[in-house]
Amino acid sequence: MLEAKDLTKKYEDGLLALDHLNFKVEPGEIFCMFGANGAGKTTAINLFLGFIPPTEGTALIEEIDVVKEPLKSKDYVSFVSENVMLYGNFTAYQNLDYFSKLAGKRNLTKAEYAHVMKRVGLQEEAFDMRTKNFSKGMRQKLGIAVAILKDAPNLILDEPTSGLDPKSGQEFLDLIIELRDKGKSIFISSHDIFRAKQIADRVGFMLQGKLVMMKTKKELKGEDLNKLYIDYMQEHSGAE
Amino acid sequence: MLRDIIKKEIQDTIMSPRFVFTFLLCTILILLSVYTGINNYQAELKEHSAAVALNRKNLEGQQSYGTLAGLGTKINRRPQVLSTVVSGIWEAVGRVAVVNIAYDPSMIDSKYSSNPIFAVFGSLDLTFIVKIVLSLFAILFTYDAIVGEKERGTLKLALSNRVPRDTLILGKAIGGFVSLLIPLIIPLVLGLLILMIYPNISLSGGDWLRIGIICLLFLLYLSVFFTLGLFISARTTRSSTSFLILLFIWVTFVTIIPKAAVMMAGQIKPIPSVHKITAQKDAYLQEIQKEAMTEYKKFSDENPRPGKDKPEERERWNEKYKEWAEDFQRRLTGKIDEKNAAIERDYQAKMRQQQKLAVNLSRVSPASALMFSTMSLARTGVDEHERFLNSVKMYKPIFTKWINEKMMRSLNLSGGEQPKPDLSDMPQHEFMPERFGESMTRVLPDLFLMVFLIILFFVGAYVSFLRYDVR
Numbered sequence: 277m278l279e280a281k282d283l284t285k286k287y288e289d290g291l292l293a294l295d296h297l298n299f300k301v302e303p304g305e306i307f308c309m310f311g312a313n314g315a316g317k318t319t320a321i322n323l324f325l326g327f328i329p330p331t332e333g334t335a336l337i338e339e340i341d342v343v344k345e346p347l348k349s350k351d352y353v354s355f356v357s358e359n360v361m362l363y364g365n366f367t368a369y370q371n372l373d374y375f376s377k378l379a380g381k382r383n384l385t386k387a388e389y390a391h392v393m394k395r396v397g398l399q400e401e402a403f404d405m406r407t408k409n410f411s412k413g414m415r416q417k418l419g420i421a422v423a424i425l426k427d428a429p430n431l432i433l434d435e436p437t438s439g440l441d442p443k444s445g446q447e448f449l450d451l452i453i454e455l456r457d458k459g460k461s462i463f464i465s466s467h468d469i470f471r472a473k474q475i476a477d478r479v480g481f482m483l484q485g486k487l488v489m490m491k492t493k494k495e496l497k498g499e500d501l502n503k504l505y506i507d508y509m510q511e512h513s514g515a516e
Numbered sequence: 517m518l519r520d521i522i523k524k525e526i527q528d529t530i531m532s533p534r535f536v537f538t539f540l541l542c543t544i545l546i547l548l549s550v551y552t553g554i555n556n557y558q559a560e561l562k563e564h565s566a567a568v569a570l571n572r573k574n575l576e577g578q579q580s581y582g583t584l585a586g587l588g589t590k591i592n593r594r595p596q597v598l599s600t601v602v603s604g605i606w607e608a609v610g611r612v613a614v615v616n617i618a619y620d621p622s623m624i625d626s627k628y629s630s631n632p633i634f635a636v637f638g639s640l641d642l643t644f645i646v647k648i649v650l651s652l653f654a655i656l657f658t659y660d661a662i663v664g665e666k667e668r669g670t671l672k673l674a675l676s677n678r679v680p681r682d683t684l685i686l687g688k689a690i691g692g693f694v695s696l697l698i699p700l701i702i703p704l705v706l707g708l709l710i711l712m713i714y715p716n717i718s719l720s721g722g723d724w725l726r727i728g729i730i731c732l733l734f735l736l737y738l739s740v741f742f743t744l745g746l747f748i749s750a751r752t753t754r755s756s757t758s759f760l761i762l763l764f765i766w767v768t769f770v771t772i773i774p775k776a777a778v779m780m781a782g783q784i785k786p787i788p789s790v791h792k793i794t795a796q797k798d799a800y801l802q803e804i805q806k807e808a809m810t811e812y813k814k815f816s817d818e819n820p821r822p823g824k825d826k827p828e829e830r831e832r833w834n835e836k837y838k839e840w841a842e843d844f845q846r847r848l849t850g851k852i853d854e855k856n857a858a859i860e861r862d863y864q865a866k867m868r869q870q871q872k873l874a875v876n877l878s879r880v881s882p883a884s885a886l887m888f889s890t891m892s893l894a895r896t897g898v899d900e901h902e903r904f905l906n907s908v909k910m911y912k913p914i915f916t917k918w919i920n921e922k923m924m925r926s927l928n929l930s931g932g933e934q935p936k937p938d939l940s941d942m943p944q945h946e947f948m949p950e951r952f953g954e955s956m957t958r959v960l961p962d963l964f965l966m967v968f969l970i971i972l973f974f975v976g977a978y979v980s981f982l983r984y985d986v987r
Contacts, residue, residue: 318987325676327986347678355676361669363524365531377520378677422673 277302278324278353278430278461282333285319285485293319295485296333301461301478303429306452308464308472310505311482317465319485321434324463325355337430351380354428358435360419364408368393368418371407372425379426389425396421397447413444420451431455431462437471449475473501481508517679518687525691529657535695538653542699543706545645550707553600553641554714560595560611561716567592567612575942580934581923588616589915591908591945593623596895597723600711601730603641604896613908615945617849617916620797620856621908623901642707643890646734647883648770650700651741655762657696658745660755661688662981667755671986685750685981689974693742700738704731722952726893729959733889736966740882741766743973750980770883777878785873787866793859800855804848815840842924849916860909871898882969885962892958895949899958904947911945918943 278301285294294316301307311317322328324335326346335342340349362371372389376382393403396417407415416436423431433452437445445468453475456462466472472479479496481489489508496504529535571590578584591613599606610623662685665671674684708727711717719727745762752758819836822829878884891897918941926935 322987325672327672327675347680350676350678353676355673357669357672359669360673362673363528363670364668365528370527374520374524375673375677378517378674378679380678419673426677 277336277338278307278432278463279336279339280320280324280333281336283320283323283330283335284332285316285323285328286331292485294323294330297485297487299480299487299490301430301463303461304456304459305477306456306462306464306475307478307480308466308476309480309482309487310466310469310472312467314484315482316485317482318434320482321355321432321463321465324353324432326350352428353430353432354379354423354426356416356419356423356431356433356436358438359412360415362407362410362415362418365406367404367406368398368410369403371418372421375422376425379422379428381425381427384425392421392424393418396424396451413440413448416440416444416448420448424451424455429460431460433462433464435466435468436464437466437468445471469502469505481505518683518690521679521684521687522691522694525688526695529692529695530698534656535699538656539699539702542645542650542653543703545640545649546642546700546703546707547710549640549642549645550600550710552639553603554711554717556603556639557595557597557600558716560599564592564594564611572939575937575939578937581919581926581937582934584937585617585919585923588614588618589942589945590614591621591911593904593947596900596949597717597719598726598730598894599641599896600717601642601727602890602894602896603639603643604891604894605898605901606896607639609901613905615908615912615915617919620860621905621912623905642704642730642734643887646700646737647886650734650738651766651770651883653699654696654738654741655745655759655766657692658742659749659759659762661692661746662749662977662984663752663755663758664749666753666984666986675986681982681984682978685746685978689743689746689977692746693739696738696742697735700734704734725952726955729956730890730893733886733893733959733963733966736963736970737882737886740966740969740973743970743977746977747973747980750977750984753985769881773881774878774884774887777880777884778874780877781870781874785866785870787870788863793863796859797856800859801852804852808844808848811844815844838924838927841927842921845920845924846917849920853913853916879962879965882966885965889959889962892950892955895955900950903950907947908945911943914943915945 280297280299283294283297284292286292293314297316297320299307309317309320319328320335323330324337324342326342326349329343337349338352340352342349363374366374369386369389372393373384376384376389390400390403394400398414398417398421402410402414407418410418420436431452436452437448440448449471452462452464456475456477464472464476473496476493478490478492479501480487567590571592574587575584575589578587593606593611593613595611596606610625612625613621613623615621660667662671665674675681711719744765745758748761748765749755749758752761815837819833821833821837824830875884875888879888888897892899922937
């Protein structure tokens with residue numbers, strides 16, 4: 277479970293990047309957060325991963341405060357970035373091996389790595405290829421393979437489908453659904469409303485550091501999420 | 517986990533094209549430098565033996581002690597076997613010192629004077645390769661150690677796991693350093709093996725000890741640049757910025773500080789020019805010559821030479837003249853030597869002060885520290901040169917005393933043939949190269965300086981990384 281309680285971040289230059297953010301992602305739920313660039317989505321992720329300290333509030337992973345117990349909290353979360361960049365001189369196997377060890381997963385066999393790579397849709401001939409020759413889609417798949425191998429109960433994805441072709445994007449979403457069905461709490465920050473609405477159990481709209489709207493899948497039924505997002509943003513931008 | 521990070525760091529570096537390039541270049545350069553070092557040393561050794569034999573032949577060929585006194589003897593410095601790895605200043609300062617009764621000895625016939633093209637580019641010895649090439653590689657290996665991982669996004673991915681930052685920086689430092697050592701150690705070991713098995717190169721246990729410490733200094737020097745690279749990499753947000761800053765520091769350390777230190781020392785503690793010193797000595801010589809003429813005139817006036825019709829009196833006069841001349845010559849050369857020594861002492865003291873200041877100022881740069889310490893160990897530096905020159909200067913009065921005595925005793929005032937010089941009792945110049953303990957005393961400050969810089973830069977990198985913004 278991921279939970280933000282009044283999570284606030286004000287940078288040294290005075291910019292209020294996140295303003296009392298509150299949300300909870302339950303096990304077996306996908307929460308998609310939308311917002312324009314600079315809305316505060318990535319700041320929220322950085323706070324959950326302990327890369328920056330909050331000004332106020334708390335970020336909890338499995339009820340562990342990430343500020344108080346930063347290392348322990350990381351045992352319960354996997355992260356897939358917008359642009360998964362691995363060690364280019366390493367093969368897919370070597371990258372998986374290294375990051376699995378960092379995640380505390382030792383003694384995994386080559387067969388287990390191969391199984392996960394197949395599961396995320398990587399072609400067998402890519403297993404021994406240096407990742408500097410991988411396409412973005414292949415790198416994203418390997419990134420999710422790293423997350424799967426870590427097998428943490430929570431998954432944070434930062435713009436995971438940006439730049440992916442339709443086929444790769446769909447394959448990626450299928451994997452996320454599979455993980456959700458296994459009981460993972462999944463937090464996705466995205467611009468890609470079209471893809472996200474296919475999988476989201478709940479969506480939130482961020483504007484200038486604030487979570488200005490939150491709707492469940494049920495509430496969204498029959499609504500045009502894209503239109504809703506644009507209208508909402510225009511309305512609130514005008515009101516500011 | 518630390519082991520995994522170290523292993524990853526080594527693997528990642530070894531598989532990179534820059535490692536392959538570095539390794540190949542280092543192997544070629546190091547082996548080439550050892551090979552040319554050995555060849556140069558052997559050629560120098562041959563030349564030294566030939567020069568010693570020629571000098572002996574020249575001395576033996578002199579017709580009288582008078583001509584021998586004017587010609588003097590040549591002291592050839594034996595090349596140091598460790599010049600194969602650290603050529604030092606020896607090629608520039610000369611290999612031969614002429615000792616005669618007239619002038620103060622100085623080193624002549626340097627390799628650079630006989631072939632000036634060598635002076636243009638200097639020699640390609642092991643110290644040069646480590647000082648210039650490998651230190652650049654150290655920067656090339658580390659400029660993006662932290663910032664590069666941030667740019668690639670791998671740092672964020674790694675730290676999204678239960679990885680303490682101190683473990684990560686430690687792993688990166690150890691792994692990166694091991695990767696840097698591989699291109700140095702393998703060719704270096706091969707080079708030393710060549711040195712060991714090459715015919716006519718005899719290295720004593722003491723020489724191997726010195727080589728071992730030279731290698732340790734190489735490692736420390738590279739560690740300075742390695743930790744500096746890590747530090748700058750942990751202080752910047754772009755790898756291009758990191759590289760530019762490091763390049764600037766490298767140029768400052770390797771070329772600007774050593775040259776600027778010498779220039780500054782020259783300004784702060786100026787010394788008289790060599791011409792001025794020579795002019796002072798010449799002026800005194802002229803003064804002495806005048807004095808000699810007056811004294812000779814006085815002797816002649818007080819002791820007129822008997823005519824040819826009084827052979828017995830004339831013979832007595834000859835004996836008296838010989839005694840007077842021997843004593844007179846001794847007094848004159850004594851005076852000249854004393855005065856010259858005083859001028860020289862003053863000049864040397866001023867020069868030493870200037871040199872000391874230049875050395876201390878330039879020590880801020882690890883490149884200077886490396887040069888001074890390795891040259892001290894190889895006995896090819898300024899100090900060893902001065903020790904040798906001083907030993908020649910100490911030999912000069914001994915030689916002068918011997919030749920004066922011989923010259924005066926062999927005076928034949930009747931105009932007959934002069935006796936041929938007998939060299940059997942000619943005093944020989946002796947020089948004891950610096951002992952290991954003395955060399956180490958001079959090396960220790962440089963060694964500690966490098967260790968201090970390593971600690972400083974590593975602590976800087978460590979602290980910076982603990983606070984590093986990985987976003």
